[in-house]
Amino acid sequence: MRSVVEENIALRLIKQHADVEEPESSPISLEETTGITGRVYFDEAGYVSGGSKDSDPYVRNRFNQIASDNLSSNRVVPDTRNAMCKLKKYDEDLPETSVIITFHNEARSTLLRTIVSVLNRSPEHLIQRNYSSGQTSVITRKMALLFALFAR
Numbered sequence: 001m002r003s004v005v006e007e008n009i010a011l012r013l014i015k016q017h018a019d020v021e022e023p024e025s026s027p028i029s030l031e032e033t034t035g036i037t038g039r040v041y042f043d044e045a046g047y048v049s050g051g052s053k054d055s056d057p058y059v060r061n062r063f064n065q066i067a068s069d070n071l072s073s074n075r076v077v078p079d080t081r082n083a084m085c086k087l088k089k090y091d092e093d094l095p096e097t098s099v100i101i102t103f104h105n106e107a108r109s110t111l112l113r114t115i116v117s118v119l120n121r122s123p124e125h126l127i128q129r130n131y132s133s134g135q136t137s138v139i140t141r142k143m144a145l146l147f148a149l150f151a152r
Contacts, residue, residue: 097126
């Protein structure tokens with residue numbers, strides 16, 4: 001069985017067509033996203049580019065969204081802890097936990113980077129459930145699906 005990181009990297013190498021906005025009433029299931037080989041596909045570029053284009057992204061989000069959209073979601077985040085904090089040893093026998101990410105009118109690229117960072121930096125055996133709570137739309141359902149795919 002492949003690790004979450006290997007699965008995450010593999011998914012990003014597959015080019016797909018841009019996402020098609022679906023009516024809110026149609027659920028997205030794991031069966032709909034699997035190919036002939038049973039691999040699950042997530043069109044990251046299509047998802048990020050499908051955001052709102054009705055206004056200036058800098059004015060809408062108060063940061064350079066174009067630069068944000070060009071950053072990889074699967075990036076290395078440096079460990080900026082104090083050297084003494086890095087020496088501290090934590091118990092590895094911890095209970096499973098749930099991750100809840102709330103959002104409202106968030107840029108797609110920042111939301112995706114948050115989710116990928118949580119999944120990449122959390123021990124796989126600790127993540128029990130993942131929730132993406134916010135706008136009840138195609139965005140939310142696709143992010144919930146992404147959580148479900150990586151947290152197996």
